[in-house]
Amino acid sequence: MRRYARTLVAVALATTVVAGTAGWASGSAQQALTGPPPGTAAWRADHVLGRELPDPEQAAPAEVSRFFRGLTAAQQQTLVVRHPRVVGNLDGVPVALRYRANARSLRAGHDPRYTHLTGSGHRQILAFDPRGRGQVAEVFGDLSTARHVAVVVPGSDIDAGTFDRTNDVYGTPAGMAKSLYAETGRGSAVVAWAGYTTPVGIGIDAATGSLAEAGADRLTRFTDGLAADGVPAAAVFCHSYGSVVCGLAASRLHATDLVALGSPGMRADDVEDxxxxxxxxxxxxxxxxxxxxxxxxxxxxxxxxxxxxxxxxARRVPTHDAHGHTGYFAPGTDSLRAFASITEGEAR
Structure with a gap:
């Protein structure tokens, strides 16, 4: 009887999405941003160093890392100046160079949509792709010395414009990451990663896995890039639709822990799956x-x-103090304290 009831619910869900009723039509269809970083064509054609540059679409992050570590500081800076958008978004490039390249891109872009990302000039922007709705990753703490690392993967309605909005702060990747970093403190680093095309609203994109599949590939490559740069494996916190991304990427991620919060499901039957x-x-x-x-x-x-x-x-995280869909990282909550303990490897 229970199985029959679940089937009826599933049919109702499918009918609702296809018919566009009961609010599902409020979402707009999105085209996933895939492929290599912006500026790749010019990068491929550039022989300024007298040799081929690693192909952003074909080269694995470990190969990219080896290439950059074989360059002199002057050669690295040449590529930062000539190709900031490739260097700033190419997984495997040393973190410090990515910060430098993205700061340069943001200063040169003159796009009012992204002026908030420049801040006081001290923000550590690990990725910035202005195409489409925009994608961003920001680091809180020092990845070069961190003993413990966390990555926050957000859900729907997140892009470069909403990455660090001031309303509903703990529903944004920057707000979640900043709060977790404050709870863990020195010795840790937290990455707010909005590096995939998220669904907008509660539409068919949010009910299907196509955007999550593209996001899973990007998240996997991102963690591969961190590993290639010597960054410790991360605890990955996956909020809402972001947990669908993490579920599809789980088998390939460099991760110590996967934390699904406010999840609609991970496209897996159970932890073993x-x-x-x-x-x-x-x-x-x-x-x-x-x-x-x-x-x-x-x-x-x-x-x-x-x-x-x-x-x-899955192991359960206490949530007695959390409130609503975006309250898990709010200061003072038992969930945030548990997240910090997971990040630091102390939770059991």
């Missing part, structure tokens, strides 16, 4: 509206079982 050696955690507070989303997957719609369900097998 994720095929990861990382510890898997899940958090959902009683007031989170995500609890009203059917945890089913049928005909490509929906994202599967609730990661906080006992059958899924």
């Amino acid at each position: 994720l095929h990861t050696t990382a510890r898997v955690w899940a958090a959902k507070d009683a007031t989170d509206w995500i609890d009203d989303v059917p945890n089913v997957e049928v005909a490509g719609l929906g994202h599967g079982p609730d990661p906080t369900g006992p059958e899924f097998g």
Whole structure:
């Protein structure tokens, strides 16, 4: 009987999405941004160093890392100046060079949509791609010395314009990362990673996995790039639709822990189905509206079982103090304290 009821819910979900009723039509379809960084064509044609540059589309992050570490400081700076958007977005490039290249891109862009990202000039922007709605990654702390690292993967409605909006702060990647860094402090670094095309609104993109599949590839390459630069494997915190991304990337990620919070599902039946050696955690507070989303997957719609369900097998994160869908990283909450403990490798 329970199986029959779940089937009815799944059919209702599919019908709702296809018909565009009950609010699902409020989302607009998005085209995933894939492929190499902007400026790749000019990069490929440039022989300023007297040799081929690594192909941004074909070269693995480890290969990119070896290439850059074989250059002199002057040669590295030449590439930063000539190709800031490639250097700033190419996984495997040393972190310090990416900061320098993205600062240069932001100063030269003169796009009012992104002036907030320049800040006081001290922001550590690890990725900045202005194409489409814009993608950004920012680091809090020092990745070169950090013993513990976390990466925050956001859900729907996040892009370069909403990356660090001042309303609903703890629903933004910058706000979540900054709060976690403040709770962990020195010895850690936290990356706010908005490096994929997210769904907009509650539309068919949010109910399907196509954007998450593209995002999973980008997240995997990103963590490969951190590993190539000697950064410790990260605890990856996956909020809302971001947990779908993490679920699809799980088997390939350089991660010590995967934490799904406010998750609609990870496109996996259980922890074993994720095929990861990382510890898997899940958090959902009683007031989170995500609890009203059917945890089913049928005909490509929906994202599967609730990661906080006992059958899924994830370790539970306490959420007694958290409130709503974006309250998990709020200061003073038991969930934030648990996240810090997970990041520092102290949680059991």
